[in-house]
Amino acid sequence: MNILKAIAVNILAVIALPFLFIGTVFKLCSKALEKIAFIFITLVVLVGIYFIHDMIYSGGEAIAMVIVTLFFLGLIVLFLINIFLFASTVCLALVNFISVVLEALNGAAMFLFNLLMKTCEKLRDSMPYGKAARIICLLETIVLAIRWVILHLFVLAFPLACILSILLVLGSPIYANILLKNIIGINLIQYLKLFSGRAVFFTILYLLVSLASAVIILLCLGIEWTEWAIEELDQSDADSSETTVAEPVIIVANPQQSIQNSVDTGQTIYISSDSL
Amino acid sequence: MRNLITLFLSVTMMIGLCSCTDRKTKLYKATISASVSEIPESFDSLLEDIKDETCITLILQGENSDDDPVSLELTPFNEFIxxxxxxxxxxVVCDVKLEPQFLLPFAVKDVKKLKEKKFTVKAEHDTSITLNFKPVSLPETSKDILKTSPYTHRIQIDDKIYDIESLTQNFEFDKSILEGRTGEPLWVGCKDIAGLHILLSPDKPEEILGVSFSSGRCVLWGGLRTGMPLEEFAHSEKGILGTPSYCDGSPLIGQDIDDTYFSYLNIKNDDIIKIRVPHSGLYAEYIEFCFGSYAKEAVS
Structure with missing residues (x-):
């Protein structure tokens, strides 16, 4: 019977593992999707930078064209702005919708995972092997270990995001410098000096906006993923302490007297076997 | 909230409508496919950037002229299928395009025959079109042009070297563009060699003020030609031209943002050579060589 239980625990653990992965991926994706609004804003800013750059680059013609458009074709501009706002609202609504769906899928997957793992735990506890049951139910132990590793890895998401951001900010000019040295044999400063001040200004602005948004997205993701991992760890700690609270142990000085008192008052008390 | 629901419904309807049209076509289970019989060996020897850009576009039009044309794009990324x-x-095949034009040592064979043929597409059937290639000879850089000193007004076209000033005597150019115009010089295309232009002033059409080309059949001194990797012409030590005098366009070279122009000024005679590096790769896509007084004017 116990062997059957052990097999059942291991099979349930194997079934639970994909739910753990799916649930985690959905959760991380939904957290990442929340940042898409930021990516959208960044893209708009980058397009804006290039639009201004092109307007200046093409001399006064484009500026004059825009003024004429604004004066005489104001309605069209308003219509375009409305379409843009409509598109952005639709995009954000869709993103939110996908995010909600992902959250729901995560909830469902994690519900199934927890259900299966609780069943495993109950079956394991009903076995008479004590701590050795953990070894017998090896696959369950492995699944729990994988979960532990995933959560502890994501606890490090924020420090990792910080390191990545620093690498990105410092690495980009260094990488560009190495690349330019290899291809045209001059360094980044010498290369930029070949261009007009305006082109350099817009390029730096473009790079700064791109880098800043990449860094902000990385840091936000790091914070959110770390928060999620800490919450999950706290939750699992709370779950395990709940299990302990369900079986409280009160050590009393005089057990016989206490039992007599409880019989008199109708109270239930729990007594440690050691104190008896 | 009501706005959001309206937006959501309208988007769902739009997506639904689009997918319905697409689904209607898919219902016939009729497909038209294009592939290549054999990828030419010369393709492997191309620069990675040029390989990535290689694209054969086949445009087909149905018998009902109201139908949208069907476009099939064959690239290395879909293994030319x-x-x-x-x-x-x-x-019927309306058009066959091969890009990057002028830089590939092969071309699609029998395009005329392909355009004359009618392809019958039946329901639940796949109609396939197979494209064949023919080699296009891009000239080897001759020793003479290699030895020629920089900024010399000479050009190798196919296997012969010509003085740029005498190009009009050797090739036919479409000068009709100059008729009835005055003032600013104009680029005049060559009728014999696609992708070769000369700069002529409408006031003095007999004098060539510059030459420009995107054709791989043209080579300038030192072996400067289109399709040449950036390091071969712009490297400060190893490059034919070295570090440019100045640059235009986007400093973010080859990053899919904007083209970059490398300009070289010859202080001795004010000649200017301008090389366009495309936004998608690190090679010379177009070369412009303007002479003396005109070049000086253009720069100022």
Whole structure:
């Protein structure tokens, strides 16, 4: 019977593992999707930078064209702005919708995972092997270990995001410098000096906006993923302490007297076997 | 909230409508596919950037002229195989494009025959079109042009070297563009060699003020030609031209943002050579060589 239980625990653990992965991926994706609004804003800013750059680059013609458009074709501009706002609202609504769906899928997957793992735990506890049951139910132990590793890895998401951001900010000019040295044999400063001040200004602005948004997205993701991992760890700690609270142990000085008192008052008390 | 629901519903309807049209075509289960019989060996020897940009576009039009044309794009990324769902009927090839034009040592064979042929597409059937290639000879850089000193007004076209000033005597150019114009010089295209232009002033059409080309059949001194990797012409030590005098366009070279122009000024005679590096790769895509006084004027 116990062997059957052990097999059942291991099979349930194997079934639970994909739910753990799916649930985690959905959760991380939904957290990442929340940042898409930021990516959208960044893209708009980058397009804006290039639009201004092109307007200046093409001399006064484009500026004059825009003024004429604004004066005489104001309605069209308003219509375009409305379409843009409509598109952005639709995009954000869709993103939110996908995010909600992902959250729901995560909830469902994690519900199934927890259900299966609780069943495993109950079956394991009903076995008479004590701590050795953990070894017998090896696959369950492995699944729990994988979960532990995933959560502890994501606890490090924020420090990792910080390191990545620093690498990105410092690495980009260094990488560009190495690349330019290899291809045209001059360094980044010498290369930029070949261009007009305006082109350099817009390029730096473009790079700064791109880098800043990449860094902000990385840091936000790091914070959110770390928060999620800490919450999950706290939750699992709370779950395990709940299990302990369900079986409280009160050590009393005089057990016989206490039992007599409880019989008199109708109270239930729990007594440690050691104190008896 | 009501706005959001309206937006959501309208988007769902739009997506639904789009997918319905697409589904209607898919219902026939009729496809038209294009592939290549054999990728030419010369393709492997191309620069990675040029390989990535290689694209054969086949445009087909159905018998009903109201139908949208079908476009099939064959690239290295889809292993030169492309397929589309279409409404059954007869189709003709309207156009065959091969890009990057002028830089590939091969071309699509029998385009005329392909355009004359009618392809019948039946429901639940795949109609396939196979494209064949023919080699296009891009000239080897001759020793003479290699030895020629920088900024010399000479050009190698195919296997012969010409003085740039005498190009009009050797090739036919479409000068009709100059008729009835005055003032600013204009680029005049060559009728014999696609992708070769000369700069002529409408006031003095007999004098050539510059030459420009995107054709791989043209080579300038030192072996400067289109399709040449950036390091071979712009490297400060190893490059034919070295570090440019100045640059235009986007400093973010080859990053899919904007083209970059490398300009070289010859202080001795004010000649300017301008090389366009495309936004998608690190090679010379177009070369412009302007002479003396005109070049000085253009720069100022």
């Amino acid at each position: 492309s397929s589309e769902y279409v409404v059954p009927g007869e189709y």
